[in-house]
Amino acid sequence: MLETETQQPELQSNMKGFMFFWSGQLVSILGSSIIQFVLTWWVTVETGSPLLLSLAMFVGFIPTIILTPIAGVFVDRWNRKALIGTVDFLQAAVTVVLLFLFMFDYVTVPILLIFLAARGVFQAFHQPAVMSLIPIMVPRKHLGRINSIDYFFNSIIFLIGPIVAAFLFKFLAIQHILWIDAASFVVAVIPLIFIKIPKLIKEKVEIKEKKKFFADFKEGFVFIKEKKGLLPLLSAFTGANFFIMPLFTLLNLFIYTTHGGTETNLAFILAFNQAGMIVGSILFIIWKGFKKKVLGVIIGLLCMYSGFMFLTFAPFQWFWFIGLGFLVIGFGLPMANISSQTIWQSIVPKEKLGRVMSVRIAIAQFTAPMGMILSGVIAVALARGIAKTETQAVADALAIKYIFIGATVLGIVFLAISWLFTSMRHVEKGIILIEDEEEKEALTEKKETKLETDDLFDAEPSPKLASVD
Known part of the structure; x- marks a missing residue:
């Protein structure tokens, strides 16, 4: 016996909780952008090789591409809050290990490539988990604006991250700068402890354990295709x-x-x-x-x-x-x-x-x-x-x-x-994108008067799926 999830219709999205959680994630992103610049610059100075520089980018990118579809299945089956917290902790842990290696001058290019690959693996789980929280905690009518705000602040962070990193390079050794990245992950976890993510009702479904994972994995592809x-x-x-x-x-x-x-x-x-x-x-x-x-x-x-x-x-x-x-x-x-x-x-x-x-x-x-x-x-x-x-x-x-x-x-x-x-x-x-409650009420009234003659939509969209085929 396994369980699949459907959202409780009576549970309202926790907008304030999401904003608190999101603020912590922004700090984490700032730390990551600083470290990305620092490590890329270290490879450039130490090797002077465009091939190794490209390889450093490649090994950090490939794990995310390969593992993300698999990770998405676990995101839906596991506790999202625990998953995000665990991944943030692991990223902080490997950063601390790397800073000590830098401190004792044990870092080589292969070791750095392993570190970048590990971060890529963690991001494969972290990214879909965070993305899946947005529509769960944010009302549909605010999705476009929240996505815009998120994009705006990410742009600001990636603008100032390299500037901050270049400034720190003048005064601090690389191992000291790495502490900033480790601390940023801790800051990201703090809001996660206090926020309440809307619970999902569990509906029991009879299915074999061995086939469940692959069925979930395949379902993502099938949904997009169909x-x-x-x-x-x-x-x-x-x-x-x-x-x-x-x-x-x-x-x-x-x-x-x-x-x-x-x-x-x-x-x-x-x-x-x-x-x-x-x-x-x-x-x-x-x-x-x-x-x-x-x-x-x-x-x-x-x-x-x-x-x-x-x-x-x-x-x-x-x-x-x-x-x-x-x-x-x-x-x-x-x-x-x-x-x-x-x-x-x-x-x-x-x-x-x-x-x-x-x-x-x-x-x-x-x-x-x-x-x-x-x-x-x-x-x-x-x-x-x-x-x-x-x-x-x-x-x-x-x-x-x-x-x-x-x-x-x-x-x-x-x-x-x-x-x-x-x-x-x-x-x-x-798809019916509701911009405000007045429009929703007007749409509902219109549907009630035209329900018998309207051939395009025969009912309100399902609460689980915002479209009618």
Whole structure:
């Protein structure tokens, strides 16, 4: 005998509790952003190898992609509060181990790669658990705004994190900075102790133990496949992660080689990207986005591709021009992501959030490392061909520019196909997004008077599933 979950209809979402929990998570994210900068800089200084730098990013990313779908099943079956607390504790523990290794000068690149891989494993459980709490604790009418606020503060954190890390580097040894990351996880756990997560009613279901896990695992894939429009929507982001990745993989070379820039120029340009994300998040907090959320997805992704193409044609050392391109990219990111997140949270039943969201994350992100590796391989191959008629410096610069142009064009074509020839534009059909109680009451009254003649909806949406097929 195992149990599945359905939400108690009489239990109200604990909005204040979520905000308290969320504030602790922001502190944890700040600590992680500082340490990410510190460790990446350590690899750069110690090795001077772009290959090892890319490998450090790769080993931290791959565990999350591989394990997230599996972790999502456990998120739905285990106590979410205990799971998040345990993962935060484990992340703090491995950080403490690493800081002592740094203290006694025992850290090597392989040891650091193991540490980054371990963090990737923990994030595979942590991310879907936190994501699944949002629609459980936040009322549906506030989902869009909460997602916007979350995106806004994350943008602020990732803007100031590297700045804080660079400042600390001038006064503290790396092992002392690592204490900040460990302490941030402790701070994140404190709100978790006091908040009350709405309980879910247990409905007993007869099923064999051995088959239950695989059934739950498969259910996430099946739900996405069968729900009209979700798979094309997910594919649009999967394609974007593949076609945008060459920009972030080759950005350093684009600044240093193509434009003869410095680290200061690179930091300036990345600040434009974060500024765009902040502006986009503020806009969504105030405006709430399009009524039809899928339009926000399309326009946001088009902004990203447009900014990508714009910066590709920047004149030599016009770094402000490149910055404007990143400003547009940053602006499009929250528009696309917040709109998509709201759609998923409105469609997926609360008892399936963990497994569905984890599968969503894994599918959306699995093309990113492919784009990372292929962009490097293709850049080398193109440069070799161009070098037959040009100098090596010119060949390297042109290879990167050609890759940027090709990736952008293919990305736009892929997005157009997703919109015109799939069910992506119909993904919200049957979803009723209630913006306020007055609109809900008006909608209910309208339905009661038209119930016998309305062919589109024959009843209110199920409390477990905010759509009617």
